[in-house]
Amino acid sequence: ESETALTKPKLPAQLWIGGMGAVCTTEGAEDEKDVEPAPAPPTKLVLLGPGQSGKSTLVKQLLRIHRGGMEIKRRRVYLEPINNDILTSLEILLDKVNKYKKDDAKFAYSETLEGDVEKLSEFLDTGDRHVAIDEDIGNIIQKFWNDPGVQRCCYSVNNPEFEITPSATYFFEHAYRICRKGYIPSTDDVIRVRWRTTGIYEEVFEVKGERYVLVDLGGQKSERRKWLKCFANGDVTAVLFVAALSGFAMGCKENYNVTQLEEAFNLFENFASPEKQEFDSKIPVILFLNKFDIFCENVKTQNITDCPLLKGFKVRG
Ligand SMILES: Nc1nc2c(ncn2[C@@H]2O[C@H](COP(=O)(O)OP(=O)(O)O)[C@@H](O)[C@H]2O)c(=O)[nH]1
Ligand SMILES: [Mg+2]
Incomplete structure (x- = not known):
């Protein structure tokens, strides 16, 4: 059996909790003295988990830490997904504000913004979500976002139909900078962007001379049939199953009756439990509970016991 940097767990799953910036620790093998140095096969980690749980972000974070910042050429590729993220979320935010301001004046934006909002709606009506946003529209987005009524509506109305993600609010906050002429996404911008991953991506990096393949x-559901393909060569060291701990109150996109956390749990059980495991059952599965930072924010305003999985838990402090 090949030596790996990960210690094989006795249980089918280990539990790691992480959020932005969380990194896995490694342990070196102990009996290296008598072994001839031979090029060890890389430690191959397969990231699985529901869409939006943060798999691609984890990859980007690890690359940033272990391969240095991204070159400009690679960052430029994210221009379009960033525009797409802003425009898609802006449309949702506009719909949300327009719906809720009718019943409650505290969710209305200032009257002085009316002309601007009309311009925004016209721009969104063109339907293209991948177009570059010019400086003029960028300034309007920034003004709209800075309006206190808009922020109140965004943060205090909890309706999964109008979900505004933390990355969207990050981009709204930076709309002015992002829509400047000649803007190039920073590594932080790249880490925030939502880009629906399709297909299989492999990234290689080194930590202390040890090679890793992620x-x-x-x-997404349509992508899950590809999961088993990456086990075909028999060279997978471990599965990193990523689930967002923060989604304990929100209905998930595919089924509003279960929370995102339950959806992730069901998927994990179906895919990784030893009885049902469809790949080699000797491959360790590590459960990585992600979005811990958002979880910490959410527990302040949402009741964790609303999620059946967390019944019996209490928030302290
Ligand atoms: N605040 C916060 N946002 C996160 C975290 N992990 C991922 N995200 C955001 O969640 C969104 C979805 O992440 P992504 O990596 O594309 O999910 P994937 O579908 O599992 O690959 C992105 O906008 C990320 O910036 C986290 O730990 N904290
Ligand atoms: Mg992804």
Whole structure:
């Protein structure tokens, strides 16, 4: 059996909790003295989990830490997905504000913004979500976002139909900078962007002379049949199953009756439990509970016991 940097767990799953910036620790092998140095096969980690749980972000974070910042050429590729993220979320935010301001004046934007909002709606009506946003529209987005009524509506109305993600609010905050002429996404911008992963991506990096291959796959239902393909060569060291801990209150896109956390749990059980495991059952599965930072924010305003999985838990402090 090949030596790996990960210690094989006795249980089918280990539990790691992480959020932005979380990194896995490694342990070196102990009996290296008597072994001839031979090029060890890389540690191959396959990232699985529901869509939006943060798999691609984890890859980007690890690359940033272990391969240095991204070159300009690679960052430029994210221009279009960033525009797409802003425009898609802006449309949702506009719909949300227009719906809720009718019943409650505290969710209305200032009257002085009316002309601007009309311009925004016209721009969105063109339907193209991948166009570059010019400086003029960028300024309007920034003004609209800075309006207190808009922010109140965004943050205090909890309706999964109008979900505004934390990355969207990040981009709204930076709309002015992002829509400047000649803007190039920063590494932080790249880490925030939502880009629906389709297909299979492999990234290689080194930590203390040890080579790692990270395999990133799409998490959406339509992508899940590809999951088993990456086990075909028998060279997978471990599965990193990523689930967002923060989604304990929100209905998931595919089924509003279960929370995103339950959806992730069901998927994990179906895919990784030893009885049902469809790949080699000796491959360790590590459960990585991600979005811990958002979880910490959410527990302040949402009741964790609303999620059946967390009944019996209490928030302290
Ligand atoms: N605040 C916060 N956002 C995260 C975290 N992990 C991922 N995200 C955001 O969640 C969104 C979806 O992440 P992505 O990596 O594309 O999910 P994937 O579908 O599993 O690959 C992106 O906008 C990320 O910036 C986290 O730990 N904290
Ligand atoms: Mg992805």
